[in-house]
Amino acid sequence: MSDHESTYVPKTGIEKWFDSRLPIIRFGADYMSLPTPKNLNYWWTFGGILALCLVIQIATGVILAMHYVPNTELAFASVERIMRDVNGGDLIRYTHANGASMFFIAVYLHMLRGLYYGSYKAPREMIWIIGCVIFFLMIATAFLGYVLPWGQMSFWGAEVITNLIGAVPVVGEPILIWLRGGPAIDNATLNRFFSLHYLLPFVIAGCVVLHLWALHHAGQNNPVGILIPKDRQKKDTVPFHPYFTVKDGFAIILFLIMFAWFVFFMPNALGHADNYIPANALQTPAHIVPEWYMLPFYAILRAIPDKFGGVVAMFAAIGVLFVLPWLDTSKVRSMRYRPTMRTFFIIFVLVGMGLGWCGAQLPDAQVVPGMPSFTLFDGQLNSYLWLTRLLTAYYFLFFLVLMPLVGLRETPRPIPATISEPVLPTVDDPLGAGSSEQKG
Ligand code: HEM
Known part of the structure; x- marks a missing residue:
């Protein structure tokens, strides 16, 4: 799948009007008809799942921000108020908090898929590198967000992680003070963390646009990992819609069932109980741990x-x-x-x-x-x-x-030689058992 000739023909008056001014309908139609390798398996559904996760995080986050107060005296209480007094507030907060975990489950699987099938290799280096930028921004955003409820883990997590910058020789100390907005983690820190936590998801969204642009330019990889030759395009690809919209849709439904299971039945399972204790600069928790998705690092x-x-x-x-x-x-x-x-x-x-x-x-x-x-x-x-x-x-x-x-x-x-060979019958392999290994 790579840049392909547009086949869209505007039919109605509105479509024609748009097409000669802002060809946005053409863009959408071309996207839907993109020739896609027909052998993509379910590991290729995580890109769509990730896009949905980002939308969910932004939508729930914007609503939370309407009620959250980025002030050290009020932040903890404002989150509790969201949980108890705001209509649907508990659902929105739990969706946002568990949504972060779901986002990381999906991104780790998406990255491992790329690693296994060599999707980072030429000509897809740029897709991979932009993906790495997104991953880094996701970690930063999740860390900033975890500080906002101003519980014990929020405060001490921020303390430990910002302190690390101070370990950098010469420039570490001034950067640390600049980052915190003062010598200690305080109101200024919470304010800037809130501001950046609101900003970064939109930067991620911008990076996702670049990620997809690069993807559609270089073309999608596939489980066999070979490029589809020009003369096999018709045989080895199918239009993105309806084939992959249906497949992605099915994977999204399964993913949302798992997501909902956490939100409705075990909303605090992935968090830390200490974060329900208001931040106290004078009492270090016995064991400071980040969220599960940061633990390997x-x-x-x-x-x-x-x-x-x-x-x-x-x-x-x-x-x-x-x-x-x-x-x-x-x-x-x-x-x-x-x-x-x-x-x-x-x-x-x-x-x-x-x-x-x-x-x-x-x-x-x-x-x-x-x-x-x-x-x-x-x-x-x-x-x-x-x-x-x-x-x-x-x-x-x-x-x-x-x-x-x-x-x-x-x-x-x-x-x-082709992506069809492992599954479809050929002259050499009439049963289609597929294996070039048998032949080789
Ligand atoms: C917000 C986060 C992300 C979104 C929304 C996203 C979205 C997508 C989508 C929709 C696709 C095409 C469908 C698919 O292959 O699953 C894709 C492909 C790809 N993504 Fe991501 N992605 C994200 C993060 C990442 C990260 C963190 C990496 C790696 C560090 C990455 C690496 C790749 C690669 C290499 C491909 C090409 C796959 C192939 O053609 O085989 N992505 N991404």
């Missing part, structure tokens, strides 16, 4: 003994994604045909989950309670800290060593 931050080193590692963990298209040396896009890399990918996914788990633990707690710690490595080998370090090492090893090396050394399985 939080774990990486804590894996490094030096504070500044931790900050560098945490940003590097996101930064490495930006250069991924140049780290992967493989000529084959889809990991379907790269068994070695697929194994490392599965380990990577498990490591990511392991990092998230470690991020939620006290770093010095024992992995196996009761098991003695070894005297090696500062006497704490049986602690989450060492497990986190091991997993962090794999995270970076995956991108910086395995991606370049495996691409050069592996022998990929034979790739089908």
Whole structure:
């Protein structure tokens, strides 16, 4: 699917009027008729799900902002008022709070899909890089939003994260004061966090437009990972509507059922109970943890003994994604045909989950309670800290060593010549069992 000739013919007077002034109907019609690879599976529905998540977050957020008060004396109470006194306020707040988690579930699956099928490789580097910018902005927006209810976790989370900037040599301290609007987290901090939390989703929306523009220019990847040759366009693609509007629609309904399950039956399951205690600068919570979707990066931050080193590692963990298209040396896009890399990918996914788990633990707690710690490595080998370090090492090893090396050394399985070959009968393979592996 790439830039294609417009086939839209305006029929009514209104359509003709618009078409010669602002061809917005043509734009929509062309989008709907875009030739789309017919083998896209359900992993390709997360883009649409993400677009819906963004719309839900903006719509509920704008309504919350009508009632929320960005003042340290009133913020906590204003959120409680939304929950109790504003009509439908509890539903809107729970949708917004759980919506953030749903957004991250979808984005992680969307990114892993891209990683597995090599969607970041040429000619789609720009789609991927804009995606990485969106991901970074999503993290920033979620962090800013979490501060707004002004509960204990809001306050202390802000304290820990802004403090990290102070670890940057020379410029860290002035930047920290500038960011907070003063030496400590206070009213000025809350005000600017609110302002930025309102702004960033619209910046994300702008980036999504660029993301889709780049996507439609380069054309969509597919599970086989091959480019569809010009002479196969008719055979191997179908119009986006109705084929993929229906498929996306079905996936969206399933996703919304899961979303609604959280909102209606377990609205606080993904949050932290301490955030229902008003912020208190004089009482540090026993255990400060970010939201679940930040935990892997939080774990990486804590894996490094030096504070500044931790900050560098945490940003590097996101930064490495930006250069991924140049780290992967493989000529084959889809990991379907790269068994070695697929194994490392599965380990990577498990490591990511392991990092998230470690991020939620006290770093010095024992992995196996009761098991003695070894005297090696500062006497704490049986602690989450060492497990986190091991997993962090794999995270970076995956991108910086395995991606370049495996691409050069592996022998990929034979790739089908067309995307139809693995599923449709051919002369060589009358049953359509598909496998070029059998032939090869
Ligand atoms: C608000 C967040 C996002 C939205 C609304 C969004 C939307 C979309 C949509 C609608 C598609 C086409 C359908 C699909 O492939 O699922 C797409 C494709 C893609 N997205 Fe995103 N995206 C977002 C975030 C990201 C992020 C964070 C990344 C990676 C870091 C990313 C990387 C990609 C790539 C590589 C493709 C091309 C897929 C292919 O052709 O195989 N996106 N995105």
